[in-house]
Structures are given as structure tokens and as C-alpha cells.
Amino acid sequence: MADLKITGLHKYYGPVHAVKGIDLEIAAGEFTVLVGPSGCGKSTLLRTIAGLEEAEAGTVEISGNVVNHVRPRDRDIAMVFQNYALYPFMNVFENIAFGLRARKTPKAEIEERVRRAADMLAISSLLDRLPRQLSGGQRQRVAIGRAIVRNARLFLFDEPLSNLDAQLRDEMRGEIKRLHQEIDTTMIYVTHDQIEAMTLADRIVLLKDGEIEQQGSPQELFETPRTRFVAGFLGSPQMNFVPGTLGMSRRGRGFEVTIDGDIRVAWSAAANGRLSAAVGKPVELAIRPEHIHRASKQRPQAGHVRLPVTVELVQPTGSRTFTTCRLGATAMMAEFAAHDLHKPGETIKLDIDMTRAVLIDPATGLVINR
Amino acid sequence: MSAPPVPSMPFTRRPAVRLGLRYAISLALTVVFLFPVYWLFIMSFKTPGEIFHFPPVWYPKSIQFGNYAVLFKDGDAVTVFNSLVLASASTIIAMLLGTMAAYSLVRFKTGGEHLAVWIISQRMIPPVAIVFPIFLLYVFFGWVDTYHGLILLYTAFSLPYVIWMMRGYIEDIPIELEESALVDGCGRWQVLWKVVFPMARSGLFATAVFTFIFAWNDFVFALVLTRTEVVTYTVQVTHYFGGQSNFWSKISAMSVLGTLPVFFTVATLQRYLVRGISMGAIKG
Numbered sequence: 001m002a003d004l005k006i007t008g009l010h011k012y013y014g015p016v017h018a019v020k021g022i023d024l025e026i027a028a029g030e031f032t033v034l035v036g037p038s039g040c041g042k043s044t045l046l047r048t049i050a051g052l053e054e055a056e057a058g059t060v061e062i063s064g065n066v067v068n069h070v071r072p073r074d075r076d077i078a079m080v081f082q083n084y085a086l087y088p089f090m091n092v093f094e095n096i097a098f099g100l101r102a103r104k105t106p107k108a109e110i111e112e113r114v115r116r117a118a119d120m121l122a123i124s125s126l127l128d129r130l131p132r133q134l135s136g137g138q139r140q141r142v143a144i145g146r147a148i149v150r151n152a153r154l155f156l157f158d159e160p161l162s163n164l165d166a167q168l169r170d171e172m173r174g175e176i177k178r179l180h181q182e183i184d185t186t187m188i189y190v191t192h193d194q195i196e197a198m199t200l201a202d203r204i205v206l207l208k209d210g211e212i213e214q215q216g217s218p219q220e221l222f223e224t225p226r227t228r229f230v231a232g233f234l235g236s237p238q239m240n241f242v243p244g245t246l247g248m249s250r251r252g253r254g255f256e257v258t259i260d261g262d263i264r265v266a267w268s269a270a271a272n273g274r275l276s277a278a279v280g281k282p283v284e285l286a287i288r289p290e291h292i293h294r295a296s297k298q299r300p301q302a303g304h305v306r307l308p309v310t311v312e313l314v315q316p317t318g319s320r321t322f323t324t325c326r327l328g329a330t331a332m333m334a335e336f337a338a339h340d341l342h343k344p345g346e347t348i349k350l351d352i353d354m355t356r357a358v359l360i361d362p363a364t365g366l367v368i369n370r
Numbered sequence: 371m372s373a374p375p376v377p378s379m380p381f382t383r384r385p386a387v388r389l390g391l392r393y394a395i396s397l398a399l400t401v402v403f404l405f406p407v408y409w410l411f412i413m414s415f416k417t418p419g420e421i422f423h424f425p426p427v428w429y430p431k432s433i434q435f436g437n438y439a440v441l442f443k444d445g446d447a448v449t450v451f452n453s454l455v456l457a458s459a460s461t462i463i464a465m466l467l468g469t470m471a472a473y474s475l476v477r478f479k480t481g482g483e484h485l486a487v488w489i490i491s492q493r494m495i496p497p498v499a500i501v502f503p504i505f506l507l508y509v510f511f512g513w514v515d516t517y518h519g520l521i522l523l524y525t526a527f528s529l530p531y532v533i534w535m536m537r538g539y540i541e542d543i544p545i546e547l548e549e550s551a552l553v554d555g556c557g558r559w560q561v562l563w564k565v566v567f568p569m570a571r572s573g574l575f576a577t578a579v580f581t582f583i584f585a586w587n588d589f590v591f592a593l594v595l596t597r598t599e600v601v602t603y604t605v606q607v608t609h610y611f612g613g614q615s616n617f618w619s620k621i622s623a624m625s626v627l628g629t630l631p632v633f634f635t636v637a638t639l640q641r642y643l644v645r646g647i648s649m650g651a652i653k654g
Contacts, residue, residue: 052549073555085550089568099554102564150554 003028003186004049004154009058011044011210018044020210021058026188026203031180033189035197036207037233042190045207046156049188051075062154073102078147079156083163084139086131086146092118093127096145103150117149120182121175137168144176148183157189161196173199194234198222206230223356228365231286231358237322239358240292240332242285246278246359257285257359260328265305267354274368278361283368286358289322292334295349303355311342325350410629413622414438421618437623446620449606450627455517456602457585460524465578467525468532469540469570473562475533476540477548490534497527497590505594515597523595524585531584532577539573539646540566575639576646586632603628 004026011019019041026032034042047053049060051072059066067075078099086095093114100110118124121141131139140160147155157176161169177200180187191197197204198218205215206229214221214230225231231239244259254268255275265285293304300306309325309332316322321336325348334350342348359369381387412429413421414437420427441447471489474480481488504523505514513519543566551561567574592602607624610617636643 050549050553052552071557072549072552073557075553077553079550079553081546081550083544083546085544085546087547087565087568089571098551102551102555102560146550146554 003030003063004188005059005061005064006045006049007059007061009045009048009060010056011041011048011053012056013044018210019048019055022210022212024205024212024215026186028186029184031177031187031189031200031202032205033191033197033201033203034205034207035191035194035233036213037192040207041210042192042207043158044210046158046188046190049154050077050079050156076153077156078150078152078154079158080140080143080147080160082159084131084143086139086142088131091128091130092123092134092142092145095131095142096127096149099146099150113149113151114145117145120148120179121145136164137172140164140172141175144179148179153186155185155187157187159191160189162191162193169196176200195236198234204234206233224367224370225358226367226370228284228286228360228362228367231360231367235288237289237333237335240287240289241360242287242327242330242332243362244283244285246275246281246283248279255279257283259285259330263307263328265307265352265354267305267357267359268303272369274361274366275359278359278368282362284360284362286360286367287332287352288356289333289335291353291356292332293351293353294334294336294340295351300351301353303353304351305354306349306351308347308349311344311346311348313344314341316341407629410622410625413618414626416619418619437619438627441620441623441627446606446624447627449601449603450624450631452517452600453586453602453604453628454631456520456524456600457582459517459521460528460585461578461582463521464525464528464532464581465574468529468577469536469567469574470562471529472533472536472540473566475537477545486534486537489530492530493527493534497588501590501594504591508595514595515599517600520591520595520600520602523591524588527591528581528584532581535577535580536570536573539570539577543569572642572646574646575642579635579639579643582635583632586628 004024006022006024009019009022010017022041022045034045036042044053048055051067051070055068060068062075062077087098090098096114096117097110100113105113114127115124118127121144123138123141123145126134126138126142131142134142140163143160160176161172164172173196176189180200189196189200197206201218203215204218204221206213206221208229214226218234221230222234225234228241232241242257242259244257244265247256247258249256249266249268251266254266256267257265259265295306307327309327311323312326312331313324314321315324316338319338321338321340323334323336323340323342324331325334326332357369358367360366361368382391415433415435416427416430417434417436420430438447471480475486508514508519511519513522547565547569548561551565552558556564587604588602589604589608592605593608596602596605603624607621607628610620610624
């Protein structure tokens with residue numbers, strides 16, 4: 001049975017339709033990440049699950065019970081907020097114990113549970129300190145401690161790492177993942193950071209303009225995006241979108257995309273109705289930087305297309321080198337090995353893995369080759 | 371070759387001289403402002419002879435408490451107790467109601483965006499403009515010269531100020547703290563008690579002190595609405611100003627009695643007061 005079931009949920013802020021009829025089911029123990037750009041409705045959805053916002057239409061069910069009119073404290077949820085929400089006038093122990101005291105838990109049990117949560121998060125030595133005496137990472141641990149100490153049925157995280165610096169964010173991301181493996185509770189995590197979404201999630205729910213654009217495992221969304229938005233949102237650096245026109249291959253097998261009027265890229269994709277209907281029309285060829293390689297001396301592998309390009313910009317990162325190349329009028333980024341450095345203006349040959357490429361109808365924004 | 375002579379610093383720009391000047395000016399200002407307080411205070415310990423002596427007696431030869439004893443013997447000191455009861459009760463009630471109203475305005479947008487401005491506009495009414503209609507009303511209800519009559523009036527007059535000030539302090543509390551408490555197991559009342567009050571503590575104290583001082587210093591309402599039972603010290607002091615002569619010894623002693631409660635309140639809560647007032651200042 002789903003631990004959380006949302007059916008036809010609508011939420012308005014005045015004239016703004018923030019959540020537009022969302023249907024979602026989350027299984028027990030699943031780590032679900034709601035991801036999307038600012039204003040897509042992900043935090044509103046989370047707050048509605050928590051009971052901090054009231055939905056205008058639709059239902060929220062937790063463990064089979066409709067909780068639309070149940071107060072937040074009676075929903076058996078725990079929530080971690082973006083700015084930690086620690087009480088500045090209480091020490092760490094009292095902050096963690098707050099929820100237990102509010103629920104009139106026996107004193108000895110509070111002591112035991114707070115100490116156990118603190119041990120789990122390695123903050124046992126900080127229990128006497130006030131929040132202002134803690135670093136950002138320590139505060140975040142306390143906030144997580146306050147959530148896990150309650151043994152709630154559902155854990156909600158509202159962009160919990162966005163106030164931390166990059167290094168600490170990586171560290172805490174690992175901590176949260178480990179925590180989920182240890183306590184194995186249903187978690188819903190909101191972020192706008194696709195790396196967080198990809199690394200943490202069992203399932204990603206990608207939202208756009210108050211609607212679910214696509215949901216599935218991180219790999220599924222990454223490999224088989226359904227829309228241009230999904231293709232562009234996941235992956236860093238972003239996918240390359242190359243405008244062109246779809247045509248039938250001159251050899252009569254498969255298709256080809258004509259870029260910039262005279263660059264023809266053969267594509268032996270299996271025909272489907274949408275592809276056939278798009279023949280002769282403008283399309284966008286979407287290719288991830290990691291699917292573009294430096295051409296070797298051998299012939300290109302099956303499904304790969306070899307193209308000459310001009311190097312425009314080289315960005316070494318230490319582990320990889322991102323190279324922006326010009327193909328006709330279009331710039332595209334390729335991901336090379338760290339030491340594969342080229343000079344701007346140099347002409348090189350690239351092998352593009354067309355088996356991983358995606359074809360998009362620019363009019364609808366839908367992927368048409370899958 | 372000898373080094374060129376270093377030009378000497380002008381006398382008035384030397385750090386020690388500047389510091390000395392600063393202290394001298396501060397001291398002079400302190401004397402100017404504190405002298406009336408000192409004079410009032412010291413006069414309450416003088417004999418009538420010393421009060422009217424010329425040249426003035428800057429400090430009495432011996433401290434005597436006769437002026438205070440007379441106030442207690444005649445029963446005049448009870449007016450300070452009356453003021454204390456009226457100011458304390460109205461402050462507590464106004465703070466409780468006002469904070470809840472402010473919370474409602476801030477978190478539930480009660481009355482829309484402009485209700486708060488409408489409420490504070492009530493403070494623009496000069497008390498003297500409404501004191502006679504209120505007097506007639508109180509005569510009708512039989513509330514003249516009663517504790518509850520004046521407590522109600524002071525509470526009503528303090529509420530707009532309390533609501534306005536507490537609204538600012540509550541707005542400064544991050545809403546996530548309250549939401550976190552709601553999720554963790556608190557109801558709204560518990561949130562108010564366990565989160566909002568502690569978070570707005572400085573603002574609460576600062577507002578309470580000013581509310582108390584308003585009621586403590588009121589003269590107009592107390593003059594019109596009291597007779598014999600709940601006369602306040604501000605009204606009592608005016609009884610000592612006569613057409614033929616003024617009872618300076620009583621005036622000074624009563625004034626000192628009237629000053630002490632406020633002095634001790636402010637001194638005790640100074641730490642919160644400064645923080646509360648500066649928080650309000652930042653909020654604008």
C-alpha cells in the first residue's frame with residue numbers, strides 16, 4: 001500500500017494556480033525527490049502534505065487515511081526546513097526534544113531518544129550549546145535530529161541543504177542518504193538542485209508550472225526524458241540542443257537530421273508514428289556532452305556519427321574537460337578526458353553517439369523518438 | 371643631516387584632550403538633566419524651613435522622612451497603590467489581548483491589509499476630546515471612581531499601541547519556527563506560548579514598560595473619572611497646589627513615590643528594553 005497518495009491536488013495563492021491537479025503515490029520506505037525550478041510548486045506540494053497549506057481541491061492520504069482536515073501535528077510527519085528552524089532560546093538538547101515534550105513523552109524516554117539521535121548524527125558533544133554557537137552544518141544536523149527523534153511515519157525535507165556551502169552540501173547529502181538507509185522511512189525531499197535529486201532519490205518527480213512533467217527513477221529520467229524540459233533540467237553540463245530538420249536518409253534506411261542547411265547527421269532510429277510525421281519539419285537534436293567523444297583513428301562505432309568541428313572554448317575541471325565546439329552556427333559542449341585539451345580555433349573530429357541522442361519537436365517540446 | 375621637525379599636533383586634537391572635552395560636555399549635560407530630579411528627591415527630605423530658605427539649601431543638614439510619614443498617615447500614599455493596581459492590571463490585560471490580536475493580524479491576515487493601520491489610528495484621538503463622552507457613559511454604567519472602569523479605559527487606550535508594536539515584533543519571527551512547532555506536535559496556543567512569546571520577549575517587555583508608563587502617567591482620565599476611591603497619585607499631587615500656598619514637601623515626597631515604581635521597572639528590564647526598542651527601530 002502507498003504510504004502517501006495524492007489525488008487531483010489543486011492549490012491557489014490568490015490568482016496564482018500553484019499546484020495543478022497533481023496525482024502522486026509514494027510507497028513505504030521510498031525516497032522521493034520533488035525537483036524543479038523556482039516557482040514550480042514543489043515546496044507548496046510538500047507544505048500541503050505537511051498540512052501547513054490547505055488544498056483547494058484533491059485529497060492527501062497518509063497510510064490510507066485522508067488527512068486534508070487533519071492538523072499538522074496529528075499527521076505523524078516530521079519536517080526539516082530550509083533555514084533549520086531551530087529555537088534560538090533553547091539549547092541543542094531542548095531543540096531536539098521539543099517535539100517529544102510537545103507530545104508529553106516520558107522524561108526518561110526523551111533523554112534516551114535524544115541521545116540516540118545525537119549519536120547517530122555525531123552531535124552528542126553539542127547538546128548543551130545554543131544554535132548560535134553552531135556552524136551551518138551542525139545546525140542542519142540538529143534540525144535533522146529533531147525530525148528523526150520523533151520516529152515519524154513520513155519525513156519531509158524542504159531544501160535542507162540550500163543554505164550550506166558546496167563542500168558541506170556534498171557531505172550532508174551523503175549523511176541524509178546514509179540516514180535513509182539506516183532508518184528506512186518514507187522520505188520526501190524538495191530541492192531545485194538536480195545533483196541532489198539524482199544522487200538521493202529512489203524516484204524523482206520533476207515538476208514544472210505546478211504539474212508533474214515526468215517521474216521515475218533518476219536513471220530513467222536521465223536516459224529517457226519525455227520532454228525537452230526534462231532533458232534540459234537533468235544533467236550537468238546541460239544537454240546540447242541542436243536545431244535542424246528531420247528527413248529520410250538518402251540511403252533509404254532510417255533518418256537524417258540536417259543541421260545548418262548542409263550538415264547531415266544520419267540516424268538509424270526505429271521509425272514510429274511521431275517520427276514519420278515530423279519528416280520535413282524542424283526538430284531539435286539533443287545530445288548529452290558525455291555522449292560526444294574525440295574521434296579515434298578507427299572508424300566510428302556503430303550508431304556513432306563523425307563530424308568535424310571547431311574548438312571554441314575549453315574548460316578544464318581537473319577530472320574532465322568541457323570543450324565547447326562549433327558545428328555550423330550551433331555551439332555544443334563535449335566532455336573529454338582531463339588531459340584532452342585543445343586550443344580555441346583548432347579543428348577536431350567528434351564522434352557523436354546517436355543511439356543515446358534524443359529528438360525533440362520544438363513546437364510541442366515533446367521527445368519524438370521514444 | 372637631521373630629520374625635519376615633526377609638526378606638533380594642535381592642542382584640541384590631542385586624544386587625551388578630546389577625551390577630556392567629551393567627558394566634560396557629557397558631565398555638564400548630565401548635571402543639567404539630572405538636577406531637577408535631584409532637587410525633587412532632596413526636597414522630599416527637607417524641612418519646610420530648608421525648602422523655603424534663601425539662598426537655597428543644596429543638601430539638607432539631616433535626612434528626615436517626615437514628609438513621607440505624613441503621606442502615609444493621611445492615607446495619601448494609597449493613591450500610589452491605586453496607580454500601581456490600575457497600571458499593572460491594564461498593562462497585563464492589554465499585553466495579553468494585544469499580543470494575541472497582533473498574532474492574528476500577522477499570521478492569519480485578520481481584517482485584511484489595512485486593519486492594523488486603522489487600529490493604530492485610534493491613538494490619534496486626543497484623550498481630552500473623548501473624556502467627557504466617556505464620563506457620561508461611565509456615569510450611566512456606574513463605573514466612575516471604580517478600578518474596573520479605569521482599567522478598562524487604560525486597556526482600551528493601550529491596545530492599539532500594543533497591537534502595533536507587537537505586530538512588528540511578531541513579523542520578525544521566522545514563520546518556519548512556528549510551522550516547525552505545529553508539525554512537531556503543538557497547537558496554535560502552544561505555538562503562541564512556547565515559540566512566539568519567548569521569541570518576542572524583548573519586544574514584549576519593551577512594549578509592556580511603555581504601556582505601563584502610559585497608564586501610570588495618565589492624568590486627564592483619572593482626574594475626570596475618579597472621586598475618592600481610586601484617585602491616582604498624579605491627581606493626588608495636584609491637590610497639594612493651593613490658591614494661597616503649595617505644599618512643596620508633600621508634592622516632592624509624593625512625586626518621589628510616584629517615580630520609584632517606574633524607575634525600578636525600567637532599571638530591572640533595561641536589558642530587554644534596549645534590545646526591544648532597537649528591534650523596533652530596525653523594523654521601522
